[in-house]
Amino acid sequence: MSDVLDFSIADLADKVQTGALTARAVTEAALSRIDATRELNALLHVAREAALAAADAVDAKRARGEGLGKLAGVPVAIKDALCTHDAPTTCASKILTRVDESNSGGTDPERGFRPPYDATVVARLRAADAILIGKANMDEFAMGSSGENSAFGPARNPWDRSRTAGGSSSGSAVAVAAGLALGSLGSDTGGSIRQPAALCGVVGVKPTYGRVSRYGLVAFASSLDQVGPFARDVRSAARLLEVISGRDPLDSTSADVPVGQYEAACTRDVRGLRIGIPQEYFGEGLDPAIADNVRAAIGELEKAGCSVKPVSLPHTKYGIATYYIVATAEASSNLARFDGVRFGLRIETPRSDLTSLYGKTRNVGFGAEVKRRILLGTYVLSAGYYDAYYKKAQRVRTLIKRDFDQAFEAVDAIAVPTSPTPAFRLGEKVDNPLAMYLADVFTLPASLAGIAALSVPCAPTPATTTQPALPVGLQLLGPAFAEERLFSLAAEVERRMGGVPRPPSA
Amino acid sequence: MAITRDNVLHVARLARLELSELEVDRMQRDLNGILDYVNQLSELDTTNVPATTQVAVVAAPFRPDQPAPSLPHDLALSQAPRSSADGFAVPAFVDE
Numbered sequence: 001m002s003d004v005l006d007f008s009i010a011d012l013a014d015k016v017q018t019g020a021l022t023a024r025a026v027t028e029a030a031l032s033r034i035d036a037t038r039e040l041n042a043l044l045h046v047a048r049e050a051a052l053a054a055a056d057a058v059d060a061k062r063a064r065g066e067g068l069g070k071l072a073g074v075p076v077a078i079k080d081a082l083c084t085h086d087a088p089t090t091c092a093s094k095i096l097t098r099v100d101e102s103n104s105g106g107t108d109p110e111r112g113f114r115p116p117y118d119a120t121v122v123a124r125l126r127a128a129d130a131i132l133i134g135k136a137n138m139d140e141f142a143m144g145s146s147g148e149n150s151a152f153g154p155a156r157n158p159w160d161r162s163r164t165a166g167g168s169s170s171g172s173a174v175a176v177a178a179g180l181a182l183g184s185l186g187s188d189t190g191g192s193i194r195q196p197a198a199l200c201g202v203v204g205v206k207p208t209y210g211r212v213s214r215y216g217l218v219a220f221a222s223s224l225d226q227v228g229p230f231a232r233d234v235r236s237a238a239r240l241l242e243v244i245s246g247r248d249p250l251d252s253t254s255a256d257v258p259v260g261q262y263e264a265a266c267t268r269d270v271r272g273l274r275i276g277i278p279q280e281y282f283g284e285g286l287d288p289a290i291a292d293n294v295r296a297a298i299g300e301l302e303k304a305g306c307s308v309k310p311v312s313l314p315h316t317k318y319g320i321a322t323y324y325i326v327a328t329a330e331a332s333s334n335l336a337r338f339d340g341v342r343f344g345l346r347i348e349t350p351r352s353d354l355t356s357l358y359g360k361t362r363n364v365g366f367g368a369e370v371k372r373r374i375l376l377g378t379y380v381l382s383a384g385y386y387d388a389y390y391k392k393a394q395r396v397r398t399l400i401k402r403d404f405d406q407a408f409e410a411v412d413a414i415a416v417p418t419s420p421t422p423a424f425r426l427g428e429k430v431d432n433p434l435a436m437y438l439a440d441v442f443t444l445p446a447s448l449a450g451i452a453a454l455s456v457p458c459a460p461t462p463a464t465t466t467q468p469a470l471p472v473g474l475q476l477l478g479p480a481f482a483e484e485r486l487f488s489l490a491a492e493v494e495r496r497m498g499g500v501p502r503p504p505s506a
Numbered sequence: 507m508a509i510t511r512d513n514v515l516h517v518a519r520l521a522r523l524e525l526s527e528l529e530v531d532r533m534q535r536d537l538n539g540i541l542d543y544v545n546q547l548s549e550l551d552t553t554n555v556p557a558t559t560q561v562a563v564v565a566a567p568f569r570p571d572q573p574a575p576s577l578p579h580d581l582a583l584s585q586a587p588r589s590s591a592d593g594f595a596v597p598a599f600v601d602e
Contacts (some may be wrong), residue, residue, distance in 0.1 A: 254565070362522055363525060
């Protein structure tokens with residue numbers, strides 16, 4: 001990896017601000033790194049010209065003697081579910097790409113939907129002088145845990161290219177792990193930032209529901225979706241979150257709560273913090289190597305002066321069932337807007353009536369998992385099943401949330417594994433949707449409760465004869481808006497583990 | 507309550523998805539597998555438990571009622587697969 005792309009975000013922005021490095025040189029390094037790693041399939045669109053132009057604008061601003069933003073010259077990748085006014089936005093779906101000559105549905109993300117505006121988080125990155133280098137691959141409409149539901153092929157894990165990067169923010173995690181960008185944005189509905197961060201060995205933050213504006217994020221499940229950052233180190237992730245957080249008049253669900261000092265929190269003493277360990281997250285189905293390494297990381301927090309005590313989250317096992325009812329119900333409603341009329345794909349013959357235009361466009365445009373979830377969501381909301389499924393799931397969601405409320409009366413944060421297994425092989429779970437859903441068992445409850453969560457790398461699994469060393473994530477959970485505390489703890493773990501090794505191929 | 511083939515077709519109609527025959531079979535199998543799993547929620551007594559529909563949102567805030575420019579007409583139409591001078595073009599859907 002070239003040295004420039006090895007810097008933390010704070011160090012790189014500092015060098016661009018002082019003129020020790022130009023944004024142009026950094027951007028060129030990132031673009032050549034992107035060219036050299038195309039087989040990872042991390043990006044659906046490379047914003048080559050726009051990125052160079054943005055870099056020149058940052059350098060010109062400095063030459064004029066103007067101060068530069070907190071992300072001056074920092075190359076950043078954006079999940080393709082976030083609107084960008086100057087780059088296609090496809091959600092890795094055919095339905096947001098224009099029809100090709102064969103009339104069989106879009107196959108080229110370059111023919112993707114061109115949003116008329118930027119998502120608020122994208123505008124905030126630009127205002128901080130970040131360089132947007134591309135749109136990151138993902139599971140179609142953020143539905144998946146492996147990146148394999150992308151209409152444009154899966155992103156590959158840089159630690160072992162025969163394995164998945166996790167999902168749904170697969171490309172955002174790979175872009176950061178492989179050094180194509182110093183930071184990236186993803187979205188997390190049930191674990192879609194934390195799980196790929198864990199599987200690719202980077203830091204991923206799911207902020208409290210309402211912490212970050214979702215204006216311009218293509219909606220999946222509106223009571224759960226949240227935008228958050230990826231970075232290779234905790235402090236870099238903290239700086240990104242500081243830039244994108246805060247109330248946005250364009251998103252009425254964005255919270256009017258002051259933005260924390262996340263970066264400053266990374267050097268704060270964690271002595272005296274009480275860490276809860278729920279036994280429900282350390283039982284059957286957890287890979288023993290992950291259990292060992294997560295416990296070792298918790299041991300480091302103890303050495304740093306934290307107290308560790310057991311807590312109980314008894315409804316954990318119901319998280320998957322609850323999530324797959326609530327999220328699919330909301331998705332079936334949100335995805336009704338993709339109708340072939342106002343944007344994207346349209347499948348139409350001269351004889352088509354409106355109903356067949358809708359039905360054919362949506363059947364060709366959506367992939368199998370998206371259709372499965374739309375059908376499930378429509379079913380659980382339909383007459384006769386609403387009470388048995390949707391209403392029931394909303395009540396169980398209350399029980400899951402209460403588990404956390406009670407636990408946080410006794411502890412300041414909860415430490416658990418992010419994923420029950422390390423990165424699995426491409427193809428391993430594609431024919432079994434339920435097996436894929438189980439991959440999210442440890443991330444779904446925090447999403448349902450709307451609390452703050454992040455994943456920070458701990459020691460990788462030992463290499464064996466059948467698999468190389470693979471990253472492991474420690475997941476830290478905190479009460480709503482306790483992001484500062486999570487950054488303090490994550491930074492302590494990072495310092496004591498001596499940072500995280502780079503993937504062998506990067 | 508197992509999902510029948512007719513259930514799948516009904517729900518697909520509601521969701522405006524024209525599934526192929528093969529897909530109907532596959533979806534029936536998959537949905538039954540998933541519903542078997544989610545039925546575990548019925549073992550919980552939730553009689554006096556209120557539903558959670560939103561977390562962390564106290565109330566929808568008010569904003570000042572000030573006029574502001576909206577998306578220009580041509581920009582709004584620019585991404586449509588088919589449009590006419592005055593809007594999005596769709597097949598006729600009202601019986602004459």
